[in-house]
Amino acid sequence: MSVLISTKELNQTLKNPEDLLLVDTRPFAEYSKGHIQGAVNIDLFQFHWLDTSKTGINQFENQSRILLSNIGVKKSQQVVFYDNVSGMSSARGVWLLRYFSHKKVCLLDGGFLRWQKEGYHIETKTNPFSPSTFVGKPDRNILATFKEVKKSVRRRDSAIVDARTKEEFAGRYIRAARAGHVPSALNVDWEENIEGGSFKSREELSKLYSRISKDSKVVTYCQGGYRVAHTFVALDIPGYENVKMYLGSWGEWGNRTELPIEM
Numbered sequence: 001m002s003v004l005i006s007t008k009e010l011n012q013t014l015k016n017p018e019d020l021l022l023v024d025t026r027p028f029a030e031y032s033k034g035h036i037q038g039a040v041n042i043d044l045f046q047f048h049w050l051d052t053s054k055t056g057i058n059q060f061e062n063q064s065r066i067l068l069s070n071i072g073v074k075k076s077q078q079v080v081f082y083d084n085v086s087g088m089s090s091a092r093g094v095w096l097l098r099y100f101s102h103k104k105v106c107l108l109d110g111g112f113l114r115w116q117k118e119g120y121h122i123e124t125k126t127n128p129f130s131p132s133t134f135v136g137k138p139d140r141n142i143l144a145t146f147k148e149v150k151k152s153v154r155r156r157d158s159a160i161v162d163a164r165t166k167e168e169f170a171g172r173y174i175r176a177a178r179a180g181h182v183p184s185a186l187n188v189d190w191e192e193n194i195e196g197g198s199f200k201s202r203e204e205l206s207k208l209y210s211r212i213s214k215d216s217k218v219v220t221y222c223q224g225g226y227r228v229a230h231t232f233v234a235l236d237i238p239g240y241e242n243v244k245m246y247l248g249s250w251g252e253w254g255n256r257t258e259l260p261i262e263m
Helices: 007-013 054-071 088-099 111-117 146-152 166-170 202-208 227-236 249-253
Strands: 020-024 078-082 105-108 158-162 217-221 243-246
Touching: 007 078, 007 111, 054 088, 078 088, 078 111, 088 105, 088 227, 105 111, 146 158, 146 217, 146 243, 146 249, 158 227, 202 227, 217 227, 217 249, 227 243
Parallel strands: 020 078, 078 105, 158 217, 217 243
Antiparallel strands: none
16 A cells, blocks of 8 residues: 555545554644544654664564554554654654554655644544554564664665755764764755655655665665654655665664764
8 A cells, every 4th residue: 555645535534444543643732632533642752762783673673562552553454644744753653564564554644734724623532542462573674773784885786865954964963972974875854855744746756866776775864763764755655665764873873983984
């Protein structure tokens, strides 16, 4: 299924929501003021993970399963995440379920603000979780560790995409022990993926990432694994099929002094 769902498509789906789990990824303070009918709330920004050692990945998988079980993800369900716009938190939800091989997942393009602007139904009551026992098989083809990123540096068959700002990329804004970027990385700020709160078209995104061959093994990173989840979704739209998200991102790389950097 498509990685995006429109407001019109979601509104139609809500007429028969039996196999739908709708997840509002905004802070609870925003959710409580108004949200899409039937949505549960989980602020995914509370779940950072900066350790991609073997032990770290095992712990990440265990804790992710607990989180996804708590919000009630079931194998048969279509899961739709949304932010205020087509944002990084909902994209992180999409990547997380994709990682656990759950294919029926997408994000609401334009988010809550577009839903509200177009006059669709909004409610304020809090919807409780209906917990499940989520298992999910990890797909290591879409997660990169620091060791894999290091192997990708300056390889002709690989491309590394830094989704941070130009200031972070150049080392002028420091958010770790060291400043700079992964050697040979290309900088495409994640905010360039959207316009007016929604993802740009397939053609526009193809042009934005035209420096990267669709045959490349692509590794993406940011600071903490959220902006880069957005880039993961953005690359899916024009058909990049071999994309990994570096979960630890600069929060891990910039603090591991043995790893190479460029300024």
